[in-house]
Amino acid sequence: MSGRLLRWVGTGAAVGALLAATPSVHAAPGPDGRPVSKLLTDLQDLYQKAEESTETYNATEEKLKKQRAKVTRLNRGLTKARTSVRDSRGEAGRFARQQYQGTGTTQFSPYVRLLLARNPQQALDQGHVIGRVAAERAAAVKRLVGGEKRAAELTATAKRAYETQVALAARQKKERDTVQGQLKEVEELLASLTPEQLADLAKAEESGTAEAQRKLMASGALSGPAPTTAPSRRGNSALDYAVRQIGKPYKWGAEGPKSYDCSGLTSEAWASAGKEIPRTSQQQWAELPHIPLRKLRPGDLIVYFPKATHIAMYLGDGMIIQAPRPGSKVKVSPIASNPILGAVRPDPNSKAMRDYTPPKLPRGAREGSDAGMATGRP
Numbered sequence: 001m002s003g004r005l006l007r008w009v010g011t012g013a014a015v016g017a018l019l020a021a022t023p024s025v026h027a028a029p030g031p032d033g034r035p036v037s038k039l040l041t042d043l044q045d046l047y048q049k050a051e052e053s054t055e056t057y058n059a060t061e062e063k064l065k066k067q068r069a070k071v072t073r074l075n076r077g078l079t080k081a082r083t084s085v086r087d088s089r090g091e092a093g094r095f096a097r098q099q100y101q102g103t104g105t106t107q108f109s110p111y112v113r114l115l116l117a118r119n120p121q122q123a124l125d126q127g128h129v130i131g132r133v134a135a136e137r138a139a140a141v142k143r144l145v146g147g148e149k150r151a152a153e154l155t156a157t158a159k160r161a162y163e164t165q166v167a168l169a170a171r172q173k174k175e176r177d178t179v180q181g182q183l184k185e186v187e188e189l190l191a192s193l194t195p196e197q198l199a200d201l202a203k204a205e206e207s208g209t210a211e212a213q214r215k216l217m218a219s220g221a222l223s224g225p226a227p228t229t230a231p232s233r234r235g236n237s238a239l240d241y242a243v244r245q246i247g248k249p250y251k252w253g254a255e256g257p258k259s260y261d262c263s264g265l266t267s268e269a270w271a272s273a274g275k276e277i278p279r280t281s282q283q284q285w286a287e288l289p290h291i292p293l294r295k296l297r298p299g300d301l302i303v304y305f306p307k308a309t310h311i312a313m314y315l316g317d318g319m320i321i322q323a324p325r326p327g328s329k330v331k332v333s334p335i336a337s338n339p340i341l342g343a344v345r346p347d348p349n350s351k352a353m354r355d356y357t358p359p360k361l362p363r364g365a366r367e368g369s370d371a372g373m374a375t376g377r378p
Contacts, residue, residue, distance in 0.1 A: 324369055
């Protein structure tokens with residue numbers, strides 16, 4: 001199913017369908033003589049390169065978050081260990097001073113004291129106290145030695161963890177610079193186009209998306225024997241959240257509440273419904289249960305492109321809610337606006353609602369470009 005869908009939709013929202021349907025558009029020359037169809041393909045190539053770099057950046061960022069938490073946890077443990085060592089040293093020092101001053105022991109062993117004592121029972125009691133003090137001294141020394149060993153181990157572990165954190169931060173910066181450089185290429189190419197050429201590109205995208213959507217819906221891929229039209233309770237809550245974000249700007253790396261990238265929108269929507277899911281589109285595709293398209297229900301997530309670099313939320317009736325790419329806003333789009341890889345369901349064991357009412361969409365919910373993601377962090 002996924003392979004057929006990828007062929008139907010195609011790179012850049014079915015450029016092949018566009019070439020056959022709109023010859024006057026695809027023949028129009030670009031700034032360097034390239035036809036608009038070639039410009040569209042080149043833009044999609046740039047988008048895909050940025051997507052791949054972005055996924056690498058996202059994975060590194062998630063690792064860096066976990067590493068920072070680990071370093072913080074180790075540092076807290078190290079502080080406690082050092083406090084324990086300090087207390088143990090103080091206790092051991094107190095016993096040492098008592099022994100030196102002769103206030104903590106007797107000059108004779110408990111056995112000799114028992115032989116010389118006028119009151120054997122008193123001697124036995126004193127011997128018990130002496131033994132207890134000796135045991136306390138031994139325990140204090142043991143705590144000191146163990147605490148110093150633990151502190152030394154934590155010091156070494158914390159140092160390695162911090163070095164890993166520094167390396168991840170450096171890698172993240174390098175990957176961020178790579179993505180920003182690729183986005184700059186997109187911006188420069190778009191800046192070189194005339195308003196007429198930009199209009200032709202928009203028309204090309206719209207035409208390709210419409211053709212891909214028509215083929216997908218006609219194929220029956222979304223209409224199984226008993227299609228589910230209602231979400232689960234949590235799916236409905238996640239969908240309501242996504243609908244409320246319609247119109248907010250796409251921003252690379254954003255997780256709300258003022259702006260989103262595509263997986264920032266889906267992860268935050270499901271988090272608002274009480275279900276934590278992975279942050280990136282690739283992780284969501286890899287870790288969440290897969291479902292066939294014919295079983296889609298609102299709230300499910302649609303994953304796009306061969307490397308799972310874009311994701312959206314299924315609205316129903318062949319439509320999705322997505323944060324498409326930089327310069328766009330969260331919007332409603334056709335499900336075939338990008339090449340579909342498959343679908344996942346964050347709550348596979350939840351039953352569909354019986355009293356579901358589809359959400360009311362705000363005005364202008366479908367306005368803007370549908371073609372996907374691309375430059376932003378998935």
